[in-house]
Amino acid sequence: MIRLGALAVGLLFVVNVLWGAIAPREATSPDMTKELHKHPKHMEWAHNGPGNLGVFGTFDRAQLQRGFQVYKEVCAACHSINRVAFRDLADLGYSEAQIKTISAEYEVAAIDSNGEPTTRKATGADKFPLVYANEAAARAAQNGANPPDLSLMTKARPDGTNYVYSLLTGYSDDVPKGWTKPDSLYYNPYFHSVNIAMPPPLAADGQVTYSDGSPATTDQYAKDVSAFLTWTAEPKLENRKETGMAMILFLIIMTGLGYLSYRKVWADIKKA
Template sequence: MIRLVGILVGLGFTFVVLLAFAFGFANWASDDTPPTAESVFHLAPKHVEFEHDGLFPSWDLAQLQRGYQVYKEVCSACHSLNQIAFRNLSELGYNEDEVKAEAANWVVPGVDPNTGEASTRPGTPTDNFPRPYANDVAARAANNNAIPPDLSLMTKARHHGPAYVYSLLTGYQEPSAELLASYPEAAPATGLHHNPYFANLNLAMAPPLTADGQVTYADGTEASIDQMAQDVAAFLTWTAEPSLVERKRAGWPVLGFLLFATILAWLAKKQVWANAKPKRKED
């Protein structure tokens, strides 16, 4: 009786699932909502490869240092990096004196010890990267009423994060004639810039990388727009997850241990049940 009830419950559950799927499929098939400009002209991120990708990743420290230089000289004018402290730059290959010198090049909020009033001072290794604007009102006023997002976790907050950042930085262009003909309302309004890799196709951020050689790399690498975009995308991958490479590398010993434990458990099972005989079914 219990078995019969279980079978009936299972059949009922299966029927409900199939019915829900059928209704959902019917609604999807009959959906006559007209396509939007975003659904037609929004592009998936470009393919780009980094050394921290793949099964055997590593950080390209030279690239991370170049990416930091791009952030410092270009992106930091609008975007904060408030989850990262200057001392973290030691993970990019900078020594202690270089970290101190880098921190001192930045101006951070402080307090006048004599008056207690707000002031500014050179940064120290223990400080986090400062915000470029005093508050959100100032940020909106300087950016067409849009607040530039913090970049600390940007590559974790966006699907295909590093590729998204790279594609966005290299994707600014004029709207295509096909887009304007089919969706004239999608033309960028005053203060907006067309970029098919952005979800809404138009964004308030002007192209930050405007010309080759905009940054002069200390290691002599040619600073093309494509190269600068790759470098800052790699750097922002590191800021979002500094332990990315270590986490991926740790997976191999774990997989090895699990494989060894599985084989050991199988051999133990064979040993324990080696002399066991199947029980005869009584007549």
């Protein structure tokens, strides 16, 4: 009986395997993510120089200040730049008095004279405080989403500056046919999964008022804040370029001197 039972079980297993191999399968919906996902738009940036060669470009200080304004008035409601210190804003052209005024608008953690936790006004030496105390608090406030810190965002994404600009300007209500979008998400083909939890942060023209007369448009906002976030990720970009150019010039001069030395040393030998 045991052998017959084992044989029956074996036959049943074989039948199931064969049926799985030959049975018609239900049609599955194709994964449209790769098809819908778009690469970032290619834009010209001052810090990349002419033709986006990335060699001679420098940051546009006026654009960086506008980008900081957009971050402060729009993005800072959810996203931190905790790797940036207030005194670093001097690189954007802000004076010491302006930095003191800006930092005083923020509260940072401190310890009072009794050793108890408290808060105080930030100074230039402090870093921009976190928007949320921890990830749990962020998810609780953002319906389960955890807004990332933007300090290094343009370094964390391929073609980061163009990615940020494309993402901010890439929201669309025209959802392709066959694509499923939950009501709590938004369609943006520049986001890796196409559906994104972040609502369009730059909703309309006139959202931020510039004092320098620059166009108050969503496109301009996106350009300015993308440039600013490039600076937060690479604040020493210009110094690195200057060092690189100095080294290239040094190597060219040394190559020339080496060639002249070669001609001088071997001149008599060649004649012989």
